[in-house]
Amino acid sequence: MDYFLELLCSGLTRGSIYALIALGYTMVYGIIQLINFAHGEIYMIGAFVALIVSGVLTIYGFSGFSILVLAGLIAMIYAAAYGYTLEKIAYQPLRNAPRLSPLISAIGASLFLQNYVLLAQTPDFLPFPELIPEFAFMEPVAHIMGSSELVILVTSAISMVVLTLLIKYTRIGKAMRATQQDMVMARLVGINVDRVISVTFIIGSVLAAIGGVLVGSYIGQINFYIGFMAGVKAFTAAVLGGIGNIPGAALGGLVLGLAESMAAGYISSAYEDVFAFGVLVLILILRPAGLLGKAVKQKV
Amino acid sequence: MAEAAAKLLEVRELTMDFGGLRAVDSVTLEVCENEIVALIGPNGAGKTTFFNCVTGIYKPTRGEILVHPPNGQSRKINGMKPNRVTEIGMARTFQNIRLFQNMTVLENVMIGRHCRTNTSILGAILRSPKVLGEERETVEKGYSLLEKVGLADVADEFAKNLPYGAQRRLEIARAMATDPFLLLLDEPAAGMNPQETKELDELIVRIGKEEGIAILLIEHDMKLVMNISERIYVMEYGKKIAQGSPQEIRTNPKVIEAYLGEGGDDA
Amino acid sequence: MFNVLKRSVLVALWFVFLTFPLMVVKVNTLKNIVEWRWLNMLWVFIVAFFLHLFWRWALDKRQLRSKKAELEDEGLMAPTLGQRILQDPRLYRPLLGVLAAVAILFPWILDVYQVNIMVLALIFVVLGLGLNITVGLAGLLDLGYVAFFAVGAYSYALIHQHFPVLGFWACLPIGGLIGALFGVVLGFPILRLRGDYLAIVTLGFGSIAKIVIENWEEVTNGAKGIANIPRPGFFGMEMSIGAATTYTYYLMILMVIFTIFVTNRLKDSRIGRAWMALREDEIACVAMGVDMARTKLSAYALGAFWAGAVGVIFAARNTYINPNSFTFMESAIVLSIVVLGGMGSIVGVIIAALILILMPEYLRAFADYRMLVFGAVMVLMMIFRPQGLIANVRKTYAHRRPAAEENNG
Amino acid sequence: ADTFKIGVAGPHTGDLAPYGIPTKEAAMMLAEQVNAAGGLLGKKVEVIPMDDQCKPEIATNAATKLVSEGARIVIGHVCSGATKAALGIYKEAKVIAISPSATNPPLTQSGDYPNFYRTIASDDMQGKLAADFVTGKLGAKRIAIIHDKGDYGKGFADFAKKFIEEGGKAEVVMYEGITPGAMDYSAVIQKVRRVKADAVIFGGYHPEASKLVAQLKKKRVKAAFVGPDGIKGDGFLEIAGKKAEGVYATGPMDVTKYEENKKARAAYVKKYGKEPGTFFDQGYAAMQAALAAIKAAGGTDYAALEKALRNNYVDTAVGRIKFDAKGDAEGVGFSVYQVQNGKFVEL
Amino acid sequence: MLKVNSINTFYGNIQALKGVSLEVHEGEIVTLIGANGAGKTTTLMSLCGIVPPRSGEILFQGKPIHGLPGDKIVELGVIQVPEGRRIFPNMTVLENLEMGAYLRKNKLLIKQDLNMVMDLFPILAQRRNQLGGTLSGGEQQMLAISRALMARPRLLLLDEPSLGLAPIIIQQIFDIIRKINRENNTTIFLVEQNANQALKLAHRGYVMENGRITLADSAANLLTNEEVKTAYLGI
């Protein structure tokens, strides 16, 4: 039983990180039907900025909690700035291009950002400071769920709830939904579509940065390449949940994380990814539009 | 009514549910040889859904769809794949035009010939005389159809560059290329002006009479409907509420209330 | 003018801000030292400033060009130079001749290195043409194409190990067929999926293929890979590497020609039209009597066939294979070749493959900046040629059907 | 030619770049030093870096390119796979390849590649050492073996497994591959706890090792952790930090005591302001061996170089070495280390 | 109120409008008729800034609005009911209506207008929580018009409101257009295929062919014009 709980917890932790990154994927996809392959790189950059900021702050004598908050905030700001700029350069000029062109542009951008960080910083792995303290009260269950895991779960849950509320009830949220459903009509009711798209990238990037900081301090190391795997998994999660669907992305992330964790725990971690994609294929065969995607019969 | 003509399509008690919504509710309908039959009704009555069931795009919840091809075996086609239905000999057009936009006009029609030809992959690579002959035949047939609908001189144009009315006619030509015995047209006159509608009117009649293809037609343009159809079915909220000759329908109070309104046919 | 400069300054400042933490700061958390590389800031400013000026200029030019095009002939798109050449036999025949001559003389003019990378580029030309069937013609987005390539390569390596009697020439078609078989097998479960769902599942298949190769050590030798794979043979002749490379080069040229020949014929046939119709509108296509399952599977199978066949050549060229050659990056590159070339356009695919595969080689001069530049060029090429290098506009079906009809009827 | 061209091939971009770049830097640094001191035999040394991304097909490109540019000695390649793909080309062109990191045993043991040398020991030797250490000195009875599925990591793990099973003193209770780059390894860690292993042998590199070590600590699993030389370096100490305490690693006998090594590292830190990365020592040593061989051979004649490499001892960053008939470095011995107070200490 | 001076509009390299000029006065209903593909929809899209004209000028209440982004034009009160209705399919009827008032801030007035349109189309009140995509064609058209009214249009642009609707609904829609014009004093620019009905409703009319305005006259005159009769009225 303990073993199951342990796997459950590790699956949920991993899954909620996937979910955080998947949200950015799904939101961007929802709005401009683009698979933003460079999204994982934003996550990586977020983590890097946090690392650099916390390094500098430590040297200048800050400590503990203030570092976590400041590093997190600055990482979010920078991720947002990168996300925004990425959209302006690599995607906006392709708004009316054939479907696959922005995808290729995204792959190019992803390569560029990876190598940019490689050159500007280092190809090596860097130690990421442990920004999340060990809570004493967690000690009795530490072998099942540690403090970092708790923080990850809580933070991502809060982020997701906030995002859902934001989209459901705020003006910009409504504008996002409208743009998602019909871009021309959105403009006809007076929505500045370009701004909405920028905001979407910014929100997605901020979530990715949160993910980056959490993962960084959870596993304690980052390098320029961590965005690739995370990106692929998050994309898988987004599709699993029904791409374009926000609760779907969250659910997809969790399901994927759990599937991987259970597969690794009960079968073999060598085939972890095979199971992850296997689950994806299986679910899509049963529900071709993902877990929460509406399997609408196409109206003709 | 078509006197003692053979039935081609026989639909019994067809029902189609979407979740909780019953879009088509026990509709019974038939089409005989050489007939032009219209299916009318308010928006959302379930007409298009009916078409979708008959052509295999949806699998109906209940009911029976029987076809009796003029020179073939009668069979039940519930839930049959759309391409099989087309192969049997029923072809359709779409309410929202669905052409192959980035293919030429001629190619669009040639796709219609797909199920009547059988060049294989190997054949396509080797291009034996038989294959070449088939290809030539496809082109010729395509041309003659385009001529019939008046599109022969834009054969090499991309479908997306055609004006709307021409696109509608291309859809009809494409459907006819499958050699159907029954043609199902979903609002062919939508978005056309009266002049274009008149031309369409003539085209449909010509197809019906000269080619001997039976026609089942959904349309909101009452002038067209009353002009060309021999029988009319009326649906509302998924149910069939009336059927009869244009004259009967025009004066049916139920239909007037639900659909035509006062002075209906001048619309 | 002043405004333009001001904008560029602002943009440059934005980039200075953007790159500040990564370009300027470098911390060593172990020793607690921060290195401030202020000079980088200046560089970023200067580079961003000039790039932005250039960017504006290029975008303006692009607009101007499209404006000019529309004045020239109203309605239809003015054919680009590329298309014009392709359409006019008087232009393309001599060009083809020159090309053929260059292709034949190539190994005699240039050194082994050039021939060797050209072989690789030609391999990717075939991959591009193969994927072009699946993605360009049939519109089925495939992000795991490399799986079929791997299948082909391993088929040859393993067949050679276990049945040495079957040489390269027997394996070439076998590799293709096994690839096609995998195409059908993988295509089956995902017939119902659309668009981007397809993309991720195929991406998944791609990674699964790699993981299986890595882990299934008894058969594939895992990460150790398989060494000593024989190069293509020529009646058992012993060849030096130079000669073997040249020989492989000619083999690839033939392979490319064969692929073009076959794909062209397919594209122009009943099957090819069905693929395109499927790409344009699945529902209408099915309603017009096209069997979706069969059409889709044939597109997968034929796409995979080329990957499998050319995988055999790939294994023979390298003489050694391991899973590292079959990552998502390779799939992405092949897809980029198809899109960049202009979906469905054969000439475009060839040019794009040559660019994308040869570019990193020629960018070796940039050393460390090589992949950075490569990524940037990919983005730029898409922005400035969103339709691809050679758009597959009316080229294929422009041959005049009426003429054909008159002649034969 | 008026320069000696030495190729340095390995992954300089892509996910494996961290294993290729340190060697490149080492070679360039050495060349600079030599050139600043007036060159070698009166000629300058020119280093030609070639990225191969650890992909066989690119490795063949890189190899042909190096050959056509006139390199007579290549430092590399870094990955065994890429090395195998490239060696055929070097063999024919009579180019010598000295790899800092390709550890796959058959590269030297098969005899297929007479032009191949390496400054690192092959996987089987360490596997044996690790197995003996764990079952002997540590007295472990239940051993979990984890590897990264790569040829190096898995190779080491496989040998360790083989020797443990042959030794019969302990039981391998878990044998599992992990995916490098995966977000975390907590599921595998839980498995280690479940099988009640008292030692973990890991085959792979330091990024995965430090993740594992950190998570073992976090999950309060108290098994001893033993890795190969892939983790024995400052990279591991840096990333794993305090969590590295007590971890064991096999590796070449303490090289930091060698003068050459101290010099090399000091120079590197001075130049780049950071600790050198993985395979720096071996890369540096390979370049030193190459330069010494050229000097001894009085040029780049293949036979002469071969003779020099096989017969002359050279002081390098990994000690005083020469190469045996198969191409393995003699003098690169192994010992077991433990992290104590943030340093690897030879046991 | 609206003055369009020889605008030229392109889709990529295809010129859809060739020197179109027209005027709409305060309080009028003006109709634009023409065959398929004549460029009517394009005209409206040019007015709204969705497909901005390459050259020429558009003045609204004397001020140039060509080149303004779409949202700024909406802010001025130029509101379009687009061809094909374009209901937000996954928003409820109520949310669709609220989107119509996206740029307005005054909650009270919005509430008032909500009641107003629900009075105008009682069916919408019944369906307020149904998803827009599941409405029938006629309901969607009513919703589209209501959504536009929620923006308090000064100039209401209607693109083929009768497209694909049952005869009985068409009558209703035209009645309501007349009502909006009379009671709210909203200026209306109506694009129609259904020339007969449109001309009966409008004060003035323009005829468009191949991207050019070919006729401009009072509606009554156009109704009796021989060319119009044969080409567009099908008589």
Ligand SMILES: Nc1ncnc2c1ncn2[C@@H]1O[C@H](COP(=O)(O)OP(=O)(O)OP(=O)(O)O)[C@@H](O)[C@H]1O
């Ligand atoms: N795929 C679907 N999923 C859910 N509901 C559907 C679907 N297709 C149709 N409907 C619903 O079924 C009902 C009938 O729709 P249908 O399109 O058949 O109407 P119609 O008679 O063709 O109307 P119109 O004249 O406007 O075209 C409508 O309420 C519609 O919303």
Ligand SMILES: Nc1ncnc2c1ncn2[C@@H]1O[C@H](COP(=O)(O)OP(=O)(O)OP(=O)(O)O)[C@@H](O)[C@H]1O
């Ligand atoms: N998005 C587009 N891209 C390219 N061409 C277009 C586009 N939309 C319209 N066109 C072309 O512009 C011309 C005018 O089209 P428009 O839609 O304005 O006509 P319309 O008068 O509204 O016709 P309808 O009665 O069919 O609605 C047509 O030739 C059409 O093919």
Ligand SMILES: CC(C)C[C@H](N)C(=O)O
């Ligand atoms: C960089 C590493 C993957 C190299 C490894 N030692 C090998 O033999 O391939």
Ligand SMILES: [Mg+2]
């Ligand atoms: Mg309908």
Ligand SMILES: [Mg+2]
């Ligand atoms: Mg229109």
